[in-house]
Amino acid sequence: MDNNSFSEITPEIMRLAKLSEQAGVIDSELFTKYEVKRGLRDLNGKGVLAGLTNISDVRATEIVNGVSVPAHGRLIYRGYDVQDLVAGFTKANRFGFEEVAYLLLFDKLPTEKELTDFRALLSHYRSLPTSFVRDIIMKAPSKDMMNTLARSVLTLYSYDDRADDTSIPNVLRQCLQLISLFPLLSIYGYQAYSHYHDGNSLFIHQPKPELSTAENILHILRPDSSYTPLEAKILDIALVLHMEHGGGNNSSFTTHVVTSSLTDTYSTIAAAIGSLKGPRHGGANIKVVQMFDVMKKEISNWEDKEEVSNYLKKLLHKEAFDHAGLIYGVGHAIYSKSDPRAVVFKSFVEKLSEEKGLQKEFALYSLVEKLAPQVISEERQMYKGVSVNVDFYSGFVYSMLGLPLELYTPIFAIARIVGWSAHRLEELANNGKIIRPAYKPIGEEKTYVDIDKRS
Secondary structure, X not given: OOHHHHXXXXXXXXXXXXXXXXXXXXXXXXXXXXXXXXXXXXOOOOEOOOOOOOXXXXXXXXXXXXXXXXXXXXXXXXXXEHHHXXXXXXXOOOOOHHHHHHHHHHOOOOOHHHHHXXXXXXXXXXXXXXXXHHHHHOOOOOOOHHHHHHHHHHHHHHHOOOOOOOOXXXXXXXXXXXXXXXXXXXXXXXXXXXXXXXXXXOOXXXXXXXXXXXXXXXXXXXXXXXXXXXXXXXXXXXXXXXXXXXXXXXXXXXXXXXXXXXXXXXXXXXXXXXXXXXXXXXXXXXXXXXXXXXXXXXXXXXXXXXXXXXXXXXXXXXXXXXXXXXXXXXXXXXXXXXXXXXXXXXXXXXXXXXXHOOHXXXXXXXXXXXXXHHHHHHHOOOOOOOXXXXXXXXXXXXXXXXXXXXXHHHHHHHHHHHHHHHHHHHHHHOOOOOOOOOOOOOOOOOOOOOHHHOO
């Protein structure tokens, strides 16, 4: 069977698909009747309580005179405000990924010796099995790096003599290995695709033990392995900000659900990767960059507030870009007045734009950040405030770093594997039951009809 016939949607499939779609549609009024919260969230974005976690917290409200009101967002890692964490390691001119990973996994900030030992451990694990690149990554390269990453993770199961051991020590060992290997799996997968599909030269650089995770990413990715200190610093901050986001995000919840079945670590993390791949979760920053690329061509004066506002209205009216009616990078399921990750990111993004000579582009981003909430509030009914989210600036950063679009979501995964690991270990440590939510059946009972009497 060739690729065309394998991928073909035949008329018979189209006919059956219509039947499947009709069978799947549920009257939207029934969700209200039975008080089912779609997406496990109410109209105000508040999630259904499905578990407890000590790993992180997302806060978007505060109590004033006994009433919950919108507030500037806060992201808490193991009790520490992420803004304080970033301020701490940047002030000391340290890379933060390894330090914050230690915090999320072990519920304590490491001492200098503990951090040194932890970095050495991650470096020790940053090595793939013999011939893995040649036999696995270089064969059948996929155009989607998240699929490549998931395949590589699942294949590592075959190299692990204790793959199904779900004891805490063994799962921790597996998680630390995956945290160390995600940059290699992602970037080598991209290099293979770039070579075989786009005809580019093939570069397979070995990681350097003395480099941080962020530095190794740039070292492995770039043909000449060169990067500036500011580039590595900002990529490191991006990894820290994407590392974890409360137990209720889709991929972390997936990690809890799959872990609760007591399956292996590789299957669990592959499931989380599948969740993060979705454009509603991890792929939004790609849309932000693409939207701005079109916007920069269609707006003649990037400093004209009225012209920019009119373009944003066109986006909402499905008259521009992808006609989806969205301003990508603006709004969040939880945050209202501000996304703390975007707040932290912005000052560093401005510095990078100066280094790259892209001040005008940064000014356009800043103007859209200011105008978009105003335009949205004028055009649509709002249940809570709206602000730019972390995807708004992370896509711009990745484009300034010269990262290919294919690696935007894998970079997210390289960071979020730390959070997934912490959630997997937390689920196992609490020895909970298998997660099995209830779905209310609404179909009518039917009487069996012999085949010769069916219409």
